Amino acid sequence: MRNYKIPTLTIAGSDSSGGAGIQADIKTFSALGTYGMSVITAITAQNTQGVFLVEELSNEIIKKQIEVIFDDIPPKAVKIGMVSSPQIIKEIVDTLKKYNPKYLVVDPVMISKSGYSLLKPEAKMNLIKYLIPMAYILTPNTLEAEEITGMHIDNLNDMKIAGQKILELGLKYVLMKGGHLKGDAVDVLIGKDTFEIYKQERLDKKNTHGTGCTLSSAITAHLALGYSVEKAIDLSKKYITETIRNSFDMGKGVGPVNHFYSF
């Protein structure tokens, strides 16, 4: 349904190069026919070659952005990306509790593809203790799932065990992303009574900046549009695969995926 009137919200960091973070989320929300809104948590000076500087916004402005959005345009689904410090995580959790959004998609962003740490080490505890339990769905890559569980993840079975361990934190679903493993690009959805495998061919492409952000915001958009969690992931997995297939060179490093390949 492309009427662009279904509101979706991302709470994340800005990527000046437009490939990841808030910019990737808004592009995805728009490409999938929803009305994208944003709460910026931090500004990164970033391009296709790396992250060069990060400035976090104050708790006050982060909280106010959330409040004014929810009081005026309550989103149908919300996504959380880069939230770098323990204070920012706590502020977001405390503010969101007032509104209790049903569909909260949490992408536990830790390290950028270029190797820059986007989550301070001391923020990990608040992520696990406060933010993850609030999620409708968490979308960790293997490295993030290892950080959360303390387990080593090498294959599909490890992904399943780690996903079940994460579920014990109290959230509804975990989508374990296998993009960093070898072979096909396999993601696994785990819920209390749910186990689904989503498999797509691995594409030999260099321009994959923002794949995680794009997948989680696609899931957010599809949930907002009313799809079931299984269908939302199925459609989002197909979308991310096509955006990677149609990705292009932009800048001197790892370029973006093509959010608008179908237009």
Ligand SMILES: Nc1ncnc2c1ncn2[C@@H]1O[C@H](COP(=O)(O)OP(=O)(O)OP(=O)(O)O)[C@@H](O)[C@H]1O
């Ligand atoms: N080369 C590829 N070919 C096809 N699908 C891929 C490829 N790389 C990643 N994916 C898929 O893209 C999605 C994002 O996965 P990935 O594991 O790259 O997330 P991520 O590491 O969180 O991304 P990011 O580094 O942008 O934060 C997953 O569905 C994954 O299976």
Ligand SMILES: Cc1ncc(COP(=O)(O)O)c(N)n1
């Ligand atoms: C603001 C922001 N959020 C998230 C990412 C992760 O994306 P990637 O792992 O593709 O660099 C990023 N680079 N920048």
